[in-house]
Amino acid sequence: MSVITTDVTAPADVPAPAAPGRARLRFLRGGKTRTGLLILAFFAVLAVAGPWLAPYDPDAMSDDLLQAPSAAHWFGTTHTGQDVLSQILVGTRGVLVVGFLAGFLATVLSVLIGVTSGFLGGAADEALSMLSNIFLVIPGLPLIIIIASFVEDTTDLLIAAVIALTSWAWGSRILRAQTLSLRRRDYVEAARATGESTWRIILFEIMPNLTAVIASGFVGTVIFAILSEITLAFIGVADISHWNWGTVLFWAQSNQALAQGAWWWFVPAGLCIALLGTALTLINFGIDEFVNPRLRSSAGGSRKVRMRVGFTPVARTGTPGKPSKEQSE
Structure with a gap:
């Protein structure tokens, strides 16, 4: 009686699973993320050195x-x-300043309320969910217009605070749903069984798994805040003596720049808005692809995956359907 032996050794060129650190580097090296970060860095340099780079007052x-x-x-x-x-x-x-300050404040509020609501549950969840639902129906721009009509000096800090207070609820609902799916995982139950405090479990067990969702929500809020501030300046609600891209568009529209053929008055500001929005959107796409591997569009990586999945062991000797000489013995 002979024994049929089969070679099931995987090919030597199959790479090992990537470490978390390498995954993060792959995220930063992605084309969309890298392009977005470069454009954002360019505007950050202009924001810091703009008043010194300006050739005129x-x-x-x-x-x-x-x-x-x-x-x-x-x-x-x-x-x-x-x-x-x-x-x-x-x-x-x-x-x-308005975009990132509003994004930071809204993200802090959404994390505090959303994660706390989802992890604690019970009466606390009901109360915080009701608070989120109330702020979901509060319109941001009309509220800023009302506040600006009563406040003499509508500063960037005030605009950022109002935008943050009216834009944190969506992120809070998303984080609550994610926390509800994480709080019963095995590693959370193990930490609870070892006597870890509630806040330590939230900080060291729940929050690391929400980092990508929080980052994506932050970028989305920054985009919304920037567009809101430019819109307020364009319609004349914000302080038009304080320069931003919306103020440039406001004066161009008020003096009929388009009718006079002065395209240079409004096109540069519009291009800056489009480029900054594109940069933040590319970064958001990069975060989505990092969180969800199905969105990654690397053709080479997809072929490698198909090759690994389609690998089947074959006999070292003989052909399919025909026994070898060793097998017949």
């Missing part, structure tokens, strides 16, 4: 009225001779 008037882009004024001038490039550079700081 953005409020200074001159005799060069409504001039097209030239060597003296790269982005042209307004109807009063103000330099558009200087207005764009100086206004970048206000846009990023």
Whole structure:
């Protein structure tokens, strides 16, 4: 009686599973994430150094009225001779400060309320869920318009605070749902059985698994805050004496720049808004792909996966359907 032997050794070139650190590096090296971070870094540099890089005072008037882009004024001038490039550079700081400050405050509120609600459950969950539902139905822009009508000096800090207070509820609901699915996992139950405190379990067991969701919510809130602030400035609700990209568009629209053919007055600000929104969106896409491997579009990686899944062991000797000489013996 002979024994049939089969070689089931996997190919030597099959790579080992990537470590968590390498996965993070792969996320940072992704084309979408890298492009978004580079564009965002460019605008961050402009926000910090914009007032020093501006060739002119953005409020200074001159005799060069409504001039097209030239060597003296790269982005042209307004109807009063103000330099558009200087207005764009100086206004970048206000846009990023309001966007990221509102995103940070809204993310902190959504994490505190959403994670606490989902993990504690019971009466605390009911109360915090009701609070989230109330803020979900509060419209952000009309509330800011009402507040601005009663406040003489509508600062960036006030606008960021109002945007944050009216935009944290969506993130809170998402984090609550994720926490509900995590709080009964084995590692959480093990930590609870060893006597870990509630807040330690939340910080060291629950929060690390919510990092990608929190980051994605933060980026989405920043996009919403930036667009809200520009919209408020464009419609004249915010302080129009404080320069940002929405203020540039407000003065261009008020003085009929499009009808006068002064495209250089509003196109640069519009392109900056589009580029910044694209950068943040690319970063958000990169976070989604990092969280959900199904969204990764690497064709080479997909082929490798198919090759591994389709591998089947074959006999070292003989052909399918025909016994070898060793088998017949």
